Amino acid sequence: MDVTEDAVRDICTDAVFERGERYREEGRIHGIHRIDTTVTAVVSGSRQYDVRVDLATNGFAPWCDCPYDGPGACKHVVAVLLRCVDDPPADEGDRLDATLDGADADQLRAFLRDELATNTDLRDRFLARVGEPTSQSVDEHRTAIDRRFEETNPEYPVVFEPINFTQWFDLASEYREQERDASAATVYRALVESLDDNMERVDGAYDHFSRAFSRALDGYVDCVMTAERDADAITDAVAFLDERATSGTPLLAEHFEKAAVELREKLGEQSDE
Template identity: 85%
Template sequence: MDVTEDTVRDVCTDAVFERGERYLTEGRIHEMHRVDTTVTAAVSGSRQYDVRVDLATDGFAPWCDCPYDGPGACKHVVAVLLRCVDDPPPDEGDQLDAALDGVDADELRAFLRDELATDADLRARFLARVGEPTRQSADELRASIARRFEETNPEYHVVFEPIDFTQWFDLANEYREQERYASAATVYRALVESLDDNMERVDGAYDHFSSAFSRALDGYVDCVAAAERDADAVTDAIGFLNERATSGTPFLAEHFEKAAVELREKMNEQPSK
Protein backbone atom coordinates (compact mmCIF):
# COMPACT_ATOMS: atom_id res chain seq x y z
CA MET A 1 0.00 0.00 0.00
CA ASP A 2 1.42 3.40 -0.95
CA VAL A 3 2.10 5.66 2.02
CA THR A 4 0.81 9.12 1.15
CA GLU A 5 -0.92 11.83 3.12
CA ASP A 6 -4.20 10.70 1.58
CA THR A 7 -3.78 7.06 2.59
CA VAL A 8 -2.79 8.15 6.10
CA ARG A 9 -5.89 10.34 6.33
CA ASP A 10 -7.96 7.30 5.38
CA VAL A 11 -6.98 5.50 8.61
CA CYS A 12 -7.69 8.30 11.11
CA THR A 13 -9.94 11.22 11.88
CA ASP A 14 -9.07 14.78 10.80
CA ALA A 15 -8.39 15.79 14.41
CA VAL A 16 -6.03 12.86 14.97
CA PHE A 17 -4.27 13.59 11.66
CA GLU A 18 -3.52 17.14 12.86
CA ARG A 19 -2.20 15.86 16.18
CA GLY A 20 -0.03 13.33 14.36
CA GLU A 21 1.40 16.11 12.19
CA ARG A 22 2.21 18.10 15.32
CA TYR A 23 3.93 15.13 16.94
CA LEU A 24 6.01 14.67 13.83
CA THR A 25 7.13 18.31 13.68
CA GLU A 26 7.89 18.28 17.41
CA GLY A 27 10.36 15.45 16.88
CA ARG A 28 8.61 12.95 19.12
CA ILE A 29 9.54 9.89 17.03
CA HIS A 30 12.51 7.85 18.26
CA GLU A 31 14.17 4.52 17.48
CA MET A 32 12.47 4.05 14.13
CA HIS A 33 13.36 0.86 12.22
CA ARG A 34 12.13 -1.02 9.18
CA VAL A 35 12.61 -4.64 8.16
CA ASP A 36 10.95 -5.36 4.82
CA THR A 37 7.55 -3.66 5.16
CA THR A 38 7.27 -3.65 8.96
CA VAL A 39 8.11 -0.37 10.69
CA THR A 40 8.56 -0.09 14.44
CA ALA A 41 9.12 3.09 16.41
CA ALA A 42 8.94 4.67 19.84
CA VAL A 43 6.90 7.88 20.13
CA SER A 44 7.07 10.10 23.19
CA GLY A 45 3.86 11.47 24.71
CA SER A 46 2.82 11.40 28.36
CA ARG A 47 5.19 8.40 28.30
CA GLN A 48 6.97 6.52 25.53
CA TYR A 49 4.66 4.46 23.33
CA ASP A 50 5.60 1.60 21.04
CA VAL A 51 4.19 1.70 17.51
CA ARG A 52 4.13 -0.88 14.74
CA VAL A 53 2.75 -0.58 11.19
CA ASP A 54 2.91 -2.72 8.06
CA LEU A 55 3.38 -0.60 4.95
CA ALA A 56 2.24 -3.42 2.65
CA THR A 57 -1.11 -4.08 4.33
CA ASP A 58 -4.35 -2.26 3.54
CA GLY A 59 -4.89 0.15 6.40
CA PHE A 60 -1.30 -0.44 7.53
CA ALA A 61 -2.35 -2.85 10.34
CA PRO A 62 -1.50 -0.21 12.98
CA TRP A 63 -0.72 -1.11 16.57
CA CYS A 64 0.18 1.17 19.48
CA ASP A 65 0.19 0.55 23.23
CA CYS A 66 -1.35 3.94 24.03
CA PRO A 67 -4.84 4.14 25.62
CA TYR A 68 -6.48 5.78 22.57
CA ASP A 69 -10.05 4.51 22.18
CA GLY A 70 -11.39 6.61 19.33
CA PRO A 71 -12.10 5.70 15.71
CA GLY A 72 -9.20 4.83 13.46
CA ALA A 73 -5.50 5.04 14.23
CA CYS A 74 -4.02 7.10 17.06
CA LYS A 75 -1.78 10.18 16.74
CA HIS A 76 1.35 8.15 17.48
CA VAL A 77 0.67 5.83 14.55
CA VAL A 78 -0.19 8.78 12.32
CA ALA A 79 3.08 10.53 13.20
CA VAL A 80 5.05 7.42 12.24
CA LEU A 81 3.15 6.98 8.97
CA LEU A 82 3.65 10.63 8.05
CA ARG A 83 7.36 10.23 8.70
CA CYS A 84 7.31 7.33 6.23
CA VAL A 85 5.75 9.57 3.56
CA ASP A 86 8.78 11.85 3.19
CA ASP A 87 11.54 10.19 5.21
CA PRO A 88 11.04 6.43 5.45
CA PRO A 89 13.64 4.55 7.51
CA PRO A 90 16.13 2.44 5.55
CA ASP A 91 15.20 -1.19 5.10
CA GLU A 92 17.39 -3.31 7.38
CA GLY A 93 16.21 -6.52 5.74
CA ASP A 94 19.17 -6.78 3.36
CA GLN A 95 21.62 -6.36 6.24
CA LEU A 96 19.81 -9.06 8.15
CA ASP A 97 19.85 -11.40 5.14
CA ALA A 98 23.56 -10.78 4.57
CA ALA A 99 24.35 -11.57 8.20
CA LEU A 100 22.32 -14.78 8.04
CA ASP A 101 24.00 -15.82 4.79
CA GLY A 102 27.46 -15.29 6.24
CA VAL A 103 27.08 -16.79 9.70
CA ASP A 104 28.49 -20.20 10.54
CA ALA A 105 25.73 -22.80 10.87
CA ASP A 106 26.96 -24.06 14.25
CA GLU A 107 27.26 -20.50 15.55
CA LEU A 108 23.73 -19.71 14.37
CA ARG A 109 22.41 -22.89 15.96
CA ALA A 110 24.10 -22.07 19.28
CA PHE A 111 22.73 -18.50 19.24
CA LEU A 112 19.23 -19.64 18.33
CA ARG A 113 19.23 -22.33 21.01
CA ASP A 114 20.33 -19.84 23.68
CA GLU A 115 17.57 -17.44 22.68
CA LEU A 116 14.94 -20.18 22.53
CA ALA A 117 15.98 -21.46 25.96
CA THR A 118 15.31 -18.08 27.61
CA ASP A 119 12.33 -16.78 25.59
CA ALA A 120 9.25 -18.98 26.01
CA ASP A 121 7.16 -17.01 23.51
CA LEU A 122 9.81 -17.23 20.80
CA ARG A 123 10.28 -20.91 21.57
CA ALA A 124 6.57 -21.57 21.11
CA ARG A 125 6.52 -19.80 17.74
CA PHE A 126 9.64 -21.65 16.62
CA LEU A 127 8.20 -25.03 17.50
CA ALA A 128 5.01 -24.10 15.68
CA ARG A 129 6.98 -23.05 12.61
CA VAL A 130 8.82 -26.36 12.42
CA GLY A 131 5.61 -28.34 12.74
CA GLU A 132 5.48 -29.31 16.41
CA PRO A 133 1.96 -29.42 17.88
CA THR A 134 1.28 -27.26 20.91
CA ARG A 135 2.10 -28.83 24.26
CA GLN A 136 0.22 -26.14 26.14
CA SER A 137 -3.42 -26.64 27.00
CA ALA A 138 -6.01 -23.93 26.56
CA ASP A 139 -5.99 -23.51 30.36
CA GLU A 140 -2.22 -22.92 30.43
CA LEU A 141 -2.38 -20.46 27.57
CA ARG A 142 -5.33 -18.68 29.16
CA ALA A 143 -3.41 -18.29 32.41
CA SER A 144 -0.51 -16.60 30.61
CA ILE A 145 -2.91 -14.21 28.87
CA ALA A 146 -4.71 -13.47 32.13
CA ARG A 147 -1.38 -12.52 33.70
CA ARG A 148 -1.04 -9.81 31.09
CA PHE A 149 -4.27 -8.26 32.37
CA GLU A 150 -2.94 -8.40 35.94
CA GLU A 151 0.40 -6.88 34.98
CA THR A 152 -1.15 -4.01 33.01
CA ASN A 153 -2.55 -2.26 36.06
CA PRO A 154 -1.48 -4.22 39.16
CA GLU A 155 -2.80 -1.68 41.68
CA TYR A 156 -6.35 -1.67 40.33
CA HIS A 157 -8.80 -4.18 38.88
CA VAL A 158 -9.65 -1.85 35.99
CA VAL A 159 -7.66 -2.00 32.73
CA PHE A 160 -7.34 1.37 30.99
CA GLU A 161 -4.77 0.73 28.27
CA PRO A 162 -4.55 -1.72 25.34
CA ILE A 163 -2.81 -5.05 25.82
CA ASP A 164 -0.66 -6.43 23.05
CA PHE A 165 -1.93 -9.90 22.18
CA THR A 166 0.35 -10.19 19.16
CA GLN A 167 2.42 -13.07 20.52
CA TRP A 168 -0.65 -15.32 20.78
CA PHE A 169 -2.12 -14.30 17.44
CA ASP A 170 1.28 -14.85 15.82
CA LEU A 171 1.49 -18.28 17.45
CA ALA A 172 -1.97 -19.22 16.18
CA ASN A 173 -1.04 -17.99 12.72
CA GLU A 174 2.11 -20.11 12.71
CA TYR A 175 0.00 -23.19 13.43
CA ARG A 176 -2.47 -22.24 10.71
CA GLU A 177 0.31 -21.87 8.16
CA GLN A 178 1.49 -25.37 9.08
CA GLU A 179 -2.13 -26.59 8.76
CA ARG A 180 -2.12 -27.64 12.40
CA TYR A 181 -5.60 -26.28 12.91
CA ALA A 182 -6.30 -28.08 16.18
CA SER A 183 -3.28 -26.38 17.79
CA ALA A 184 -4.31 -23.01 16.36
CA ALA A 185 -7.84 -23.53 17.72
CA THR A 186 -6.38 -24.16 21.18
CA VAL A 187 -4.59 -20.80 21.11
CA TYR A 188 -7.64 -18.96 19.81
CA ARG A 189 -9.84 -20.59 22.47
CA ALA A 190 -7.46 -19.39 25.19
CA LEU A 191 -7.67 -15.84 23.82
CA VAL A 192 -11.46 -16.00 23.60
CA GLU A 193 -11.83 -17.26 27.16
CA SER A 194 -9.37 -14.81 28.68
CA LEU A 195 -10.90 -11.83 26.88
CA ASP A 196 -14.39 -12.95 27.88
CA ASP A 197 -13.28 -13.39 31.50
CA ASN A 198 -11.70 -9.93 31.66
CA MET A 199 -13.83 -7.80 29.35
CA GLU A 200 -15.92 -6.25 32.11
CA ARG A 201 -12.81 -4.86 33.80
CA VAL A 202 -11.86 -2.95 30.63
CA ASP A 203 -12.43 0.81 30.95
CA GLY A 204 -10.83 2.27 27.85
CA ALA A 205 -9.53 1.15 24.45
CA TYR A 206 -12.82 -0.67 23.87
CA ASP A 207 -12.28 -0.91 20.12
CA HIS A 208 -8.91 -2.59 20.70
CA PHE A 209 -10.27 -5.30 22.99
CA SER A 210 -13.44 -5.84 20.95
CA SER A 211 -11.38 -6.26 17.80
CA ALA A 212 -9.08 -8.77 19.52
CA PHE A 213 -12.07 -10.74 20.80
CA SER A 214 -13.74 -10.86 17.39
CA ARG A 215 -10.51 -11.87 15.70
CA ALA A 216 -9.91 -14.68 18.19
CA LEU A 217 -13.50 -15.94 18.01
CA ASP A 218 -13.47 -15.96 14.20
CA GLY A 219 -10.14 -17.77 14.23
CA TYR A 220 -11.45 -20.38 16.64
CA VAL A 221 -14.49 -21.17 14.50
CA ASP A 222 -12.45 -21.32 11.30
CA CYS A 223 -9.80 -23.61 12.78
CA VAL A 224 -12.24 -25.99 14.48
CA ALA A 225 -13.97 -26.41 11.12
CA ALA A 226 -10.70 -26.73 9.19
CA ALA A 227 -9.35 -29.34 11.60
CA GLU A 228 -12.11 -31.72 10.43
CA ARG A 229 -12.42 -33.12 13.93
CA ASP A 230 -14.68 -36.00 14.82
CA ALA A 231 -18.30 -35.37 15.74
CA ASP A 232 -17.64 -35.44 19.49
CA ALA A 233 -14.93 -32.77 19.22
CA VAL A 234 -17.15 -30.48 17.15
CA THR A 235 -20.01 -31.00 19.60
CA ASP A 236 -17.63 -30.03 22.41
CA ALA A 237 -16.64 -26.83 20.58
CA ILE A 238 -20.27 -25.86 19.96
CA GLY A 239 -21.04 -26.66 23.59
CA PHE A 240 -18.21 -24.38 24.69
CA LEU A 241 -19.60 -21.50 22.62
CA ASN A 242 -23.15 -22.01 23.91
CA GLU A 243 -21.93 -22.25 27.52
CA ARG A 244 -20.01 -19.00 27.17
CA ALA A 245 -23.11 -17.35 25.71
CA THR A 246 -24.96 -17.99 28.98
CA SER A 247 -22.19 -17.73 31.57
CA GLY A 248 -19.78 -15.17 30.07
CA THR A 249 -19.83 -11.41 29.64
CA PRO A 250 -23.47 -10.49 28.87
CA PHE A 251 -22.78 -8.13 25.98
CA LEU A 252 -20.68 -10.82 24.26
CA ALA A 253 -23.43 -13.45 24.43
CA GLU A 254 -24.76 -12.68 20.95
CA HIS A 255 -21.27 -13.12 19.47
CA PHE A 256 -20.94 -16.58 21.02
CA GLU A 257 -24.41 -17.58 19.83
CA LYS A 258 -23.65 -16.49 16.27
CA ALA A 259 -20.29 -18.31 16.38
CA ALA A 260 -22.00 -21.54 17.45
CA VAL A 261 -24.47 -21.26 14.58
CA GLU A 262 -21.67 -20.47 12.12
CA LEU A 263 -19.61 -23.46 13.26
CA ARG A 264 -22.59 -25.79 12.95
CA GLU A 265 -23.26 -24.49 9.43
CA LYS A 266 -19.61 -24.90 8.43
CA MET A 267 -19.60 -28.50 9.58
CA ASN A 268 -22.87 -29.24 7.77
CA GLU A 269 -21.35 -27.88 4.56
CA GLN A 270 -18.43 -30.32 4.73
CA PRO A 271 -18.81 -33.51 2.66
CA SER A 272 -19.51 -36.57 4.75
CA LYS A 273 -16.79 -39.22 5.01
Protein backbone atom coordinates in the same frame (compact mmCIF):
# COMPACT_ATOMS: atom_id res chain seq x y z
CA MET B 1 0.71 -0.23 -0.95
CA ASP B 2 1.85 3.32 -1.79
CA VAL B 3 2.71 5.36 1.30
CA THR B 4 1.01 8.70 0.68
CA GLU B 5 -0.63 11.27 2.92
CA ASP B 6 -4.03 10.26 1.52
CA ALA B 7 -3.34 6.61 2.36
CA VAL B 8 -2.38 7.57 5.90
CA ARG B 9 -5.50 9.73 6.30
CA ASP B 10 -7.60 6.70 5.31
CA ILE B 11 -6.54 4.77 8.42
CA CYS B 12 -7.10 7.44 11.07
CA THR B 13 -9.36 10.29 12.12
CA ASP B 14 -8.62 13.89 11.14
CA ALA B 15 -7.75 14.76 14.74
CA VAL B 16 -5.30 11.87 15.05
CA PHE B 17 -3.74 12.76 11.70
CA GLU B 18 -3.06 16.30 12.95
CA ARG B 19 -1.51 14.99 16.17
CA GLY B 20 0.65 12.52 14.26
CA GLU B 21 1.75 15.28 11.91
CA ARG B 22 2.74 17.40 14.91
CA TYR B 23 4.68 14.50 16.44
CA ARG B 24 6.62 14.04 13.20
CA GLU B 25 7.40 17.78 13.03
CA GLU B 26 8.54 17.82 16.66
CA GLY B 27 11.09 15.09 15.96
CA ARG B 28 9.55 12.54 18.30
CA ILE B 29 10.46 9.55 16.07
CA HIS B 30 13.61 7.70 17.13
CA GLY B 31 15.38 4.52 16.08
CA ILE B 32 13.42 4.01 12.87
CA HIS B 33 14.45 0.95 10.86
CA ARG B 34 13.17 -0.91 7.82
CA ILE B 35 13.62 -4.58 6.90
CA ASP B 36 11.97 -5.34 3.56
CA THR B 37 8.50 -3.76 3.93
CA THR B 38 8.37 -3.77 7.74
CA VAL B 39 9.19 -0.50 9.51
CA THR B 40 9.79 -0.32 13.25
CA ALA B 41 10.34 2.81 15.31
CA VAL B 42 10.21 4.31 18.78
CA VAL B 43 8.02 7.38 19.26
CA SER B 44 8.29 9.54 22.38
CA GLY B 45 5.07 10.68 24.04
CA SER B 46 4.19 10.44 27.73
CA ARG B 47 6.68 7.56 27.49
CA GLN B 48 8.49 5.72 24.69
CA TYR B 49 6.16 3.71 22.44
CA ASP B 50 7.12 0.93 20.05
CA VAL B 51 5.52 1.12 16.59
CA ARG B 52 5.41 -1.34 13.72
CA VAL B 53 3.87 -0.96 10.24
CA ASP B 54 3.97 -2.98 7.04
CA LEU B 55 4.29 -0.77 3.98
CA ALA B 56 3.15 -3.55 1.63
CA THR B 57 -0.08 -4.40 3.46
CA ASN B 58 -3.40 -2.73 2.75
CA GLY B 59 -3.97 -0.42 5.71
CA PHE B 60 -0.32 -0.88 6.77
CA ALA B 61 -1.19 -3.44 9.51
CA PRO B 62 -0.32 -0.87 12.22
CA TRP B 63 0.74 -1.90 15.72
CA CYS B 64 1.66 0.28 18.70
CA ASP B 65 1.92 -0.50 22.40
CA CYS B 66 0.28 2.75 23.47
CA PRO B 67 -3.13 2.71 25.24
CA TYR B 68 -5.00 4.46 22.38
CA ASP B 69 -8.45 2.94 21.95
CA GLY B 70 -10.15 5.25 19.48
CA PRO B 71 -11.11 4.55 15.87
CA GLY B 72 -8.32 3.83 13.41
CA ALA B 73 -4.59 4.11 13.97
CA CYS B 74 -2.99 6.11 16.79
CA LYS B 75 -0.90 9.29 16.44
CA HIS B 76 2.35 7.37 16.96
CA VAL B 77 1.63 5.13 13.96
CA VAL B 78 0.57 8.14 11.90
CA ALA B 79 3.79 9.98 12.77
CA VAL B 80 5.90 7.03 11.61
CA LEU B 81 3.96 6.63 8.36
CA LEU B 82 4.24 10.36 7.60
CA ARG B 83 7.98 10.06 8.18
CA CYS B 84 7.96 7.27 5.58
CA VAL B 85 6.16 9.58 3.16
CA ASP B 86 8.71 12.38 3.53
CA ASP B 87 11.91 10.49 4.28
CA PRO B 88 11.55 6.70 3.98
CA PRO B 89 14.18 4.75 5.92
CA ALA B 90 16.68 2.73 3.89
CA ASP B 91 15.92 -0.98 3.57
CA GLU B 92 18.37 -2.91 5.75
CA GLY B 93 17.20 -6.29 4.45
CA ASP B 94 20.20 -6.93 2.21
CA ARG B 95 22.61 -6.06 5.04
CA LEU B 96 20.79 -8.42 7.38
CA ASP B 97 20.84 -11.20 4.78
CA ALA B 98 24.57 -10.70 4.20
CA THR B 99 25.24 -10.88 7.94
CA LEU B 100 23.21 -14.06 8.29
CA ASP B 101 24.94 -15.64 5.29
CA GLY B 102 28.34 -14.91 6.81
CA ALA B 103 27.49 -15.98 10.35
CA ASP B 104 29.04 -19.11 11.83
CA ALA B 105 26.34 -21.77 12.06
CA ASP B 106 27.31 -22.85 15.60
CA GLN B 107 27.40 -19.27 16.87
CA LEU B 108 24.07 -18.54 15.22
CA ARG B 109 22.52 -21.62 16.77
CA ALA B 110 23.92 -20.77 20.22
CA PHE B 111 22.58 -17.21 19.98
CA LEU B 112 19.15 -18.37 18.86
CA ARG B 113 18.98 -21.00 21.58
CA ASP B 114 19.89 -18.47 24.29
CA GLU B 115 17.17 -16.12 23.06
CA LEU B 116 14.58 -18.89 22.86
CA ALA B 117 15.44 -20.05 26.36
CA THR B 118 14.56 -16.69 27.91
CA ASN B 119 11.88 -15.27 25.59
CA THR B 120 8.76 -17.42 25.78
CA ASP B 121 6.87 -15.35 23.19
CA LEU B 122 9.69 -15.74 20.65
CA ARG B 123 10.03 -19.44 21.50
CA ASP B 124 6.36 -20.13 20.89
CA ARG B 125 6.41 -18.31 17.54
CA PHE B 126 9.63 -20.06 16.52
CA LEU B 127 8.20 -23.49 17.24
CA ALA B 128 5.05 -22.54 15.35
CA ARG B 129 7.11 -21.33 12.36
CA VAL B 130 9.16 -24.55 12.10
CA GLY B 131 6.07 -26.70 12.17
CA GLU B 132 5.78 -27.78 15.78
CA PRO B 133 2.24 -28.19 17.16
CA THR B 134 1.53 -26.28 20.34
CA SER B 135 2.56 -28.06 23.52
CA GLN B 136 0.46 -25.70 25.62
CA SER B 137 -3.13 -26.38 26.53
CA VAL B 138 -5.97 -23.87 26.53
CA ASP B 139 -5.60 -23.57 30.31
CA GLU B 140 -1.87 -22.83 30.06
CA HIS B 141 -2.37 -20.08 27.48
CA ARG B 142 -5.27 -18.76 29.50
CA THR B 143 -3.24 -18.53 32.67
CA ALA B 144 -0.77 -16.24 30.90
CA ILE B 145 -3.58 -14.09 29.48
CA ASP B 146 -5.34 -13.85 32.84
CA ARG B 147 -2.06 -12.68 34.34
CA ARG B 148 -2.15 -9.66 32.03
CA PHE B 149 -5.47 -8.63 33.54
CA GLU B 150 -4.10 -9.07 37.06
CA GLU B 151 -0.90 -7.13 36.35
CA THR B 152 -2.65 -4.20 34.66
CA ASN B 153 -4.11 -2.84 37.88
CA PRO B 154 -2.84 -5.06 40.72
CA GLU B 155 -4.27 -2.92 43.52
CA TYR B 156 -7.87 -3.09 42.28
CA PRO B 157 -9.95 -5.73 40.46
CA VAL B 158 -10.77 -3.21 37.72
CA VAL B 159 -9.14 -2.72 34.31
CA PHE B 160 -9.14 0.86 33.03
CA GLU B 161 -6.69 0.70 30.11
CA PRO B 162 -6.33 -1.55 27.03
CA ILE B 163 -4.25 -4.71 27.31
CA ASN B 164 -1.97 -5.73 24.47
CA PHE B 165 -2.89 -9.24 23.29
CA THR B 166 -0.63 -9.10 20.22
CA GLN B 167 1.65 -11.96 21.25
CA TRP B 168 -1.28 -14.42 21.27
CA PHE B 169 -2.83 -13.15 18.05
CA ASP B 170 0.58 -13.29 16.37
CA LEU B 171 1.11 -16.83 17.63
CA ALA B 172 -2.28 -17.94 16.34
CA SER B 173 -1.55 -16.31 12.96
CA GLU B 174 1.78 -18.11 12.80
CA TYR B 175 0.06 -21.46 13.35
CA ARG B 176 -2.52 -20.65 10.68
CA GLU B 177 0.18 -19.77 8.17
CA GLN B 178 1.69 -23.21 8.83
CA GLU B 179 -1.79 -24.75 8.35
CA ARG B 180 -1.85 -25.92 11.96
CA ASP B 181 -5.38 -24.74 12.60
CA ALA B 182 -5.96 -26.96 15.63
CA SER B 183 -3.02 -25.29 17.41
CA ALA B 184 -4.32 -21.86 16.40
CA ALA B 185 -7.77 -22.79 17.73
CA THR B 186 -6.20 -23.59 21.11
CA VAL B 187 -4.75 -20.07 21.33
CA TYR B 188 -7.95 -18.39 20.14
CA ARG B 189 -10.08 -20.35 22.61
CA ALA B 190 -7.80 -19.29 25.47
CA LEU B 191 -8.29 -15.66 24.45
CA VAL B 192 -12.06 -16.14 24.17
CA GLU B 193 -12.33 -17.72 27.62
CA SER B 194 -10.12 -15.16 29.34
CA LEU B 195 -11.80 -12.17 27.73
CA ASP B 196 -15.25 -13.56 28.52
CA ASP B 197 -14.41 -14.21 32.17
CA ASN B 198 -12.64 -10.89 32.69
CA MET B 199 -14.96 -8.63 30.70
CA GLU B 200 -16.94 -7.58 33.78
CA ARG B 201 -13.70 -6.23 35.28
CA VAL B 202 -13.34 -3.80 32.38
CA ASP B 203 -14.24 -0.22 33.26
CA GLY B 204 -12.74 1.67 30.34
CA ALA B 205 -11.52 0.97 26.81
CA TYR B 206 -14.49 -1.36 26.39
CA ASP B 207 -14.34 -1.11 22.59
CA HIS B 208 -10.76 -2.39 22.66
CA PHE B 209 -11.69 -5.52 24.61
CA SER B 210 -14.83 -6.08 22.52
CA ARG B 211 -12.80 -5.98 19.31
CA ALA B 212 -10.24 -8.37 20.75
CA PHE B 213 -13.01 -10.75 21.82
CA SER B 214 -14.71 -10.67 18.40
CA ARG B 215 -11.39 -11.24 16.64
CA ALA B 216 -10.56 -14.21 18.89
CA LEU B 217 -14.03 -15.75 18.56
CA ASP B 218 -14.02 -15.39 14.76
CA GLY B 219 -10.56 -16.93 14.63
CA TYR B 220 -11.64 -19.83 16.82
CA VAL B 221 -14.69 -20.64 14.68
CA ASP B 222 -12.68 -20.38 11.44
CA CYS B 223 -9.97 -22.69 12.77
CA VAL B 224 -12.44 -25.25 14.11
CA MET B 225 -14.15 -25.36 10.73
CA THR B 226 -10.85 -25.82 8.93
CA ALA B 227 -9.05 -28.12 11.35
CA GLU B 228 -11.71 -30.41 12.71
CA ARG B 229 -13.01 -32.85 10.14
CA ASP B 230 -14.91 -35.20 12.46
CA ALA B 231 -18.39 -34.46 13.77
CA ASP B 232 -17.49 -35.11 17.42
CA ALA B 233 -14.85 -32.35 17.44
CA ILE B 234 -17.26 -29.76 16.02
CA THR B 235 -19.97 -30.96 18.42
CA ASP B 236 -17.58 -30.36 21.34
CA ALA B 237 -16.90 -26.84 20.07
CA VAL B 238 -20.63 -26.15 19.77
CA ALA B 239 -21.13 -27.39 23.34
CA PHE B 240 -18.42 -25.00 24.53
CA LEU B 241 -20.09 -22.06 22.77
CA ASP B 242 -23.54 -22.98 24.05
CA GLU B 243 -22.24 -23.25 27.60
CA ARG B 244 -20.55 -19.85 27.35
CA ALA B 245 -23.72 -18.29 25.93
CA THR B 246 -25.58 -19.17 29.15
CA SER B 247 -22.85 -18.90 31.79
CA GLY B 248 -20.57 -16.18 30.44
CA THR B 249 -20.82 -12.40 30.28
CA PRO B 250 -24.44 -11.53 29.31
CA LEU B 251 -23.34 -8.86 26.83
CA LEU B 252 -21.38 -11.49 24.89
CA ALA B 253 -24.08 -14.16 24.87
CA GLU B 254 -25.36 -13.20 21.42
CA HIS B 255 -21.87 -13.56 19.95
CA PHE B 256 -21.52 -17.08 21.36
CA GLU B 257 -24.99 -18.01 20.07
CA LYS B 258 -24.20 -16.83 16.54
CA ALA B 259 -20.89 -18.70 16.55
CA ALA B 260 -22.65 -21.89 17.69
CA VAL B 261 -25.20 -21.55 14.88
CA GLU B 262 -22.40 -21.17 12.36
CA LEU B 263 -20.72 -24.37 13.54
CA ARG B 264 -24.04 -26.24 13.62
CA GLU B 265 -24.55 -25.33 9.97
CA LYS B 266 -21.08 -26.70 9.21
CA LEU B 267 -21.97 -29.88 11.08
CA GLY B 268 -25.15 -30.19 9.02
CA GLU B 269 -23.20 -29.77 5.79
CA GLN B 270 -20.87 -32.59 6.80
CA SER B 271 -23.84 -34.83 7.59
CA ASP B 272 -25.24 -34.23 4.10
CA GLU B 273 -21.96 -35.20 2.38
